[in-house]
Amino acid sequence: MxxxxxxxxxxxxxxxxxxxxxxxxxxxxxxxxxxxxxxxxxxxxxxxxxxxxxxxxxxxxxxxxxxxxxxxxxxxxxxxxxxxxxxxxxxxxxxxxxxxxxxxxxxxxxxxxxxxxxxxxxxxxxxxxxxxxxxxxxxxxxxxxxxxxxxxxxxxxxxxSISMAAASVRLAGQLFEDLSDIRVLFVGAGEMIELAATHFAAKNPKAMVIANRSLDRGEKLASRFGAEVMRLADLPSRLHEFDAVVSCTASTLPLIGLGAVERALKLRRHRPMFMVDLAVPRDIEPEVKALSDVYLYTVDDLAAVVQTAQxxxxxxxxxxxxxxxxxxxxxxxxxxxxRSVPLIQQLNAQADEWRNAEIARARRQLAKGEDVDAVLEAMAKGLTQKMLHGALAELHAGDAAARERASDAIQHFFLRKER
Incomplete structure (x- = not known):
């Protein structure tokens, strides 16, 4: 294998x-x-x-x-x-x-x-x-x-250990003077978002909102943190409300595009936005990083932060x-x-075949009324002969070197004494 x-x-x-x-x-x-x-x-x-x-x-x-x-x-x-x-x-x-x-x-x-x-x-x-x-x-x-x-x-x-979620909060703290004064949007409701929400909640932000495709799952997570729930479809129209955005979904395409962020910045009068994209593939279009009032971090960008305690x-x-x-x-x-399993299976199958043959013969002899002790003796002798036949044949066949090898193997497998 x-x-x-x-x-x-x-x-x-x-x-x-x-x-x-x-x-x-x-x-x-x-x-x-x-x-x-x-x-x-x-x-x-x-x-x-x-x-x-x-x-x-x-x-x-x-x-x-x-x-x-x-x-x-x-x-x-x-x-x-x-x-x-x-x-x-x-x-x-x-x-x-x-x-x-x-x-x-x-x-x-x-x-x-x-x-x-x-x-x-x-x-x-x-x-x-x-x-x-x-x-x-x-x-x-x-x-x-x-x-x-x-x-x-x-x-x-x-x-x-510094997790991605903890690193996100640390970076946000470098941008915003007081994290209790910001509004945070979490996009998704999986394990990573739960961790991020836990870390941000410890800083008592002004507001926390969960945006998720499934409202039921979003509401379940939001209830743990006293957060609001938002439909994912409402994200473009409400993006400007948030100072920090943390996203991690299983979407195969970006959920937050360059145009949506540009419109949000305009409505915010260019107040800075902190964004963390923990998704692979990306949830936020990479071009967003070039905007002057946006601080966007991906999982790879967080590497330097999380390595500090190593x-x-x-x-x-x-x-x-x-x-x-x-x-x-x-x-x-x-x-x-x-690797020995196939050989073990073959040995067991061969032993089963010998045993079944001897039992069948013993039953026939008993059915004819033959002496029980004689039948048992014959069955034991038959099994023994079948087991030893191959070994005895090797001792009488081949050249001297082959017989010597066979002799060593037979002594090892059949004549070992308990220690």
Whole structure:
């Protein structure tokens, strides 16, 4: 069994390229069906897609990295050569190490952030529901979750971590003298927006409004913070009301365009606007950044802010890597054992065949009225002869070297004494 993975993340690919390969959770199932149908031998497969990464994990009879990459390039509408220049491809032990590091938050833009573990679990659940998750990948991910749990409980990898949401508030505080004096608009109602709203709410802004396609979900989130709910369709006409805008949706196209922001600035008499686009693909058109009265930050722009606490956690990283090393060795040992499974199955099938044949013969003899002890003796002798026949034949066949090898093997398997 071969295991492989390929992906792009915040360190290998620009934001707009990552946006081409972003899959919403409800797209994972159909996408996995497309991937498995495109490969010569459909493998086990799972896709992890977040704002910072898209990764494909596969397991099959043999490595198929090139066709997997070709399929991914086609799905994103780019050439395989372009995608390859931004992609990392991993095999076997490398896959396990990478998955364990991702689950533990060591490969995140925010070192030690916990959200990725939940996102991985969602991805695994989606793969399982799509019928794409087999024994090997299930083992890989379950071990990833176990390693991540040990890393978080045994080290301080998550201590003093600065999240994207917290970084957004920090940047807003640099622009506005008093955050309790601003009006904040949140576009979307997912986990990232919930985190951002939590951090902003701690600063007691003048007003908080949630704009979401689903009003029910928006109202549920708004009720937690005493916020107002707004229809997404009303966003262009009300954009000028807000000093800060934080957006993170699963939309495949920008929701806030250059024209809408220009009109909002005019109505605001060019009072500055703080905007954070945490979505991949983008929710806010990139041209907005060129406007003189707008301070727009993307997930990549926040990288410098969230890295500031990393130096203090390098000792924790070293401790985490030791835990991950042990996890990788354990997974590779399990993989080696898995290679013996077909032979074990054949041995069990052969033993079942011998046993059934001897039992059937014993039953016939008993039905004829033969002595029970004699029948049992014959059945035991028959089983023993069948088990030893191949070994005895090897001792009487071949050249001297072959007999010597057979002798060593037979002594090892049949004549071992309990220690």
């Amino acid at each position: 071969a295991v492989w993975a390929l992906g792009i993340n915040h360190t290998t690919a620009p934001l707009d390229l990552r946006g081409r390969f972003a899959f919403a959770l409800d797209q994972i199932g159909p996408t996995l069906h497309g991937l498995r149908g495109a490969l010569p031998r459909p493998p086990e497969a799972a896709i992890i897609s977040t704002c910072n990464r898209t990764e494909i994990y596969c397991a099959g009879d043999q490595l198929e990295i090139v066709p997997t990459l070709d399929w991914l390039a086609h799905s994103g509408g780019v050439s395989p050569a372009l995608l390859r220049s931004h992609t990392y491809a991993l095999e076997d032990g490398q896959v396990a190490r990478h998955a364990f590091r991702v689950a533990s938050g060591l490969d995140s833009m925010v070192l030690g952030e916990p959200q990725i573990l939940g996102q991985m679990k969602d991805a695994v659940r989606a793969a399982e529901e799509a019928g794409a998750l087999g024994t090997t990948l299930n083992q890989l991910f379950q071990r990833s979750f176990a390693v991540a749990k040990e890393v978080r409980t045994s080290t301080e990898i998550g201590a003093h 130096a203090n956690r390098q000792a924790a990283v070293a401790e985490a890597e030791v835990i991950i090393d042990a996890g990788v060795q354990s997974f590779l040992h399990w993989m080696d054992q898995r």
